Amino acid sequence: MKIVVCVKQVPDTNEVKIDEKKGTLIREGVPSIINPEDKIAIEEAVRLKEEFGGEVTVISMGPPQAKDALVEAYAMGADKAILLSDKAFAGSDTWATAYTLSQAIKETGQFDLIFCGRQAIDGDTAQVGPQVAENLSIPQITYVKGVDIEDDEIIAKRQLEDGYSVIKTKLPALLTVIDGLNEPRYPSIKRIIDAYNKEDTIQTWTVEDFEVDKDKLGLDASPTQVYDTFVPTRDHEPEILEGDVEEKVEKLIKKLKEEKVV
Amino acid sequence: MDFNISKEHEMCKKVYRDFAEKEVEPIASEIDENCEFPYENIKKMAKADMLGIPFPQKYGGAGSDTLNYVFAIEELSKSCATHGVILSAHTSLGADPIYKYGTEEQKEKYLKPLATGEKLGAFALTEPNAGTDAAGIKTTAVLKDGQYILNGNKIFITNAGAADIFIIHAMTDKSKGTRGISSFIVEADTPGFSLGKKENKMGINASDTRELIFQNCKIPAENLLGKEGMGFKIAMGTLDGGRIGIAAQALGIAQRALDETVQYTQEREQFGRPIAKFQGLQWEIAEMATKVEAARNLVYKAAKTKDEGKRFSKEAAMAKYYASEIASEVANKAVQLHGGYGYIKDYPVERLMRDAKITEIYEGTTEVQKMVIAGSLLN
Incomplete structure (x- = not known):
């Protein structure tokens, strides 16, 4: 089974601060991590490889320092890791990112499964996975919390708000996975050492290394327009209602009426 | 001194810290209380290839070095000194003599399962x-x-x-x-x-x-x-290496005691302000921090000296002597600066102070380290 995993290196938003004036993240001094749901995607791919045999290739698009994320993915058990890094990719929105990733996936050859995390914690768009599936014209199952393979079919549990649906599709397919699917393993110390000391464990591809339409790359090819970013302000102080349940309900209804909510 | 901490070291250190925070910290107090050997965590460490860090990959090791191994013990010991000593005794005392003095057959039969973590030494x-x-x-x-x-x-x-x-x-x-x-x-x-x-x-x-x-x-x-x-000769050579491990354990204990004190003294208020605002306490903290940093330099230097293939008995003895003494001292101060709370088991400094003492005793007491140091200087 040949599996591709798309990952993104993101700032650890638990430790991130916001520039209130500019409305942007202060990246300085904030540690970078593999997007948590992408880690779950890597783990699932490695588990399937261990069960069915095959090969896991991890692909990321990002600046040179995103290599760290690929080292970690390699140390978790990926066989190959490819960093797509080129000035031409800079400023890509999800559309341009998905195009670039899709072209790189095509370049790696045949595949049976593609795993993506549902969404990245820095952008929360949840668009790249589905866009890659569309670009490659393969079925997609999103919000996956359970995976079973039977012959050339995949049976996935797709999480809904009030339960889940079970979806079956033929391979190849793309899955976006969510927290709870598995518990990602710790990277192997031995494989970290290998990643830095063996040749070609982490490859870097520039725009010259795979087939792309240069007009579909980077900021200029990104249809997303950001008009404004701002930090939400809190103009009400929270109020805690006291008393037993009935009293609290009564107080709440009174409040809601006062505010003309009901 | 340039310790030349590489990207791979940094990344391994992150893994050790992450592991310690998620797997070790949550059980540290409980396994101390119940005197319970952390079998599950040792298995998890084996899976992440942490039980043979400095040994070549052909013998089942991670193929790294002593400095990387020191980071592992230091990070684990910040959360639980017992995890630190289990790893140190296994690696330096159980596996290393076979690596250093064993025949190829012995390495195949015994070092491999030790270095992969299938067996404990x-x-x-x-x-x-x-x-x-x-x-x-x-x-x-x-x-x-x-x-x-x-x-x-x-x-x-x-x-x-x-x-x-x-x-x-x-x-x-x-x-x-x-x-x-x-x-x-x-x-x-x-x-x-x-x-x-x-x-x-x-x-x-x-x-x-x-x-x-x-x-x-x-x-x-x-x-x-x-x-x-x-x-x-084998025992003494083995203990030289083991001392670097214990020194790293002591360093981890000392660093954690300092970290806890820095945090606590800024939160704890007396006389209307955090106690860290009092200069008397600031001086204590400055002294503790300086000693921890000096110990770190000695421990890393001993590891680097071993990694460079040089004689390291004196460096290991100095690192162990100093790091263990200041671990006890810093942990003792940490309890003092926590006041009554420091004596209560709800605060980690209580355990740190008890755990620190043994580092001055096992794998050669402080007095033995001084004998080794003096012996290397005097004829």
């Missing part, structure tokens, strides 16, 4: 009447019909109840004193080899420390490590 030199004075060893090994027959007792053995493979030191020729000591590889399930009761200790309570009892315990002659009479 331990080392036994100390006896009721022989610790620092190794010539007093009473355990004997007699060669007969292609087997060595071991008789005697070893005490205070770290990892005893959990280990699968032991390095045992016994007299093969009493008349030669320390030159009559030999080292052997003994498997835990060998008939004639049994364990005494678990010691009830002041600290590192989750570590399984026991007596080893040998009663006509027969082991194959090929389990002799090195040559007959080399045991003292």
